[in-house]
Amino acid sequence: GESVGLHLPTLSVQEGDNSIINCAYSNSASDYFIWYKQESGKGPQFIIDIRSNMDKRQGQRVTVLLNKTVKHLSLQIAATQPGDSAVYFCAERSNWANNLFFGTGTRLTVIP
Amino acid sequence: DADVTQTPRNRITKTGKRIMLECSQTKGHDRMYWYRQDPGLGLRLIYYSFDVKDINKGEISDGYSVSRQAQAKFSLSLESAIPNQTALYFCATRPGPNTEAFFGQGTRLTVV
Numbered sequence: 001g002e003s004v005g006l007h008l009p010t011l012s013v014q015e016g017d018n019s020i021i022n023c024a025y026s027n028s029a030s031d032y033f034i035w036y037k038q039e040s041g042k043g044p045q046f047i048i049d050i051r052s053n054m055d056k057r058q059g060q061r062v063t064v065l066l067n068k069t070v071k072h073l074s075l076q077i078a079a080t081q082p083g084d085s086a087v088y089f090c091a092e093r094s095n096w097a098n099n100l101f102f103g104t105g106t107r108l109t110v111i112p
Numbered sequence: 113d114a115d116v117t118q119t120p121r122n123r124i125t126k127t128g129k130r131i132m133l134e135c136s137q138t139k140g141h142d143r144m145y146w147y148r149q150d151p152g153l154g155l156r157l158i159y160y161s162f163d164v165k166d167i168n169k170g171e172i173s174d175g176y177s178v179s180r181q182a183q184a185k186f187s188l189s190l191e192s193a194i195p196n197q198t199a200l201y202f203c204a205t206r207p208g209p210n211t212e213a214f215f216g217q218g219t220r221l222t223v224v
Contacts, residue, residue: 032210043202043215098209102155
């Protein structure tokens with residue numbers, strides 16, 4: 001079956017450092033992945049996405065890396081700021097139902 | 113104004129009561145979704161709809177029903193609420209298959 005999960009449930013980083021949040025997936029046929037940020041009391045917000053024909057994509061201060069060989073996805077946040085404190089979810093597009101399946105989330109805490 | 117609006121934002125109800133959660137969107141997307149979020153379990157798909165005449169069960173549809181009244185409206189009902197349906201509920205929309213999902217602010221439901 002499919003599973004989308006995260007290696008670490010919590011991550012604490014010092015302000016200004018880089019953050020790396022990891023995600024593993026099990027469906028080798030998945031072709032689309034998204035990272036979401038969820039702040040307390042709010043709905044998930046889109047950060048960045050990547051298609052399976054790419055292995056890297058960059059946004060503003062964020063980079064997503066996709067390693068299809070080991071079915072691993074990571075989100076890198078450069079120069080982490082206090083406003084980056086949130087729960088981060090990866091999501092995978094399922095071919096069979098064309099829906100998004102979400103991981104359990106990693107809580108990122110930025111220490112000032 | 114939010115593109116995806118959920119009402120109510122918070123609700124406390126008693127076991128056995130029927131309750132409806134409503135979602136409306138101004139994004140013009142055909143695809144609409146209802147997710148449930150529990151601590152440590154991420155987001156799980158309850159139901160989804162690709163257009164007004166299309167309703168599909170997700171991972172955890174038991175105990176729930178939905179109605180797609182119009183392209184812009186997708187409501188979730190709990191026919192007879194039970195305490196383990198206490199959770200945070202999110203509505204989302206997507207314009208197409210390989211696209212991000214846009215989430216509402218969530219409805220916090222407590223069944224006592």
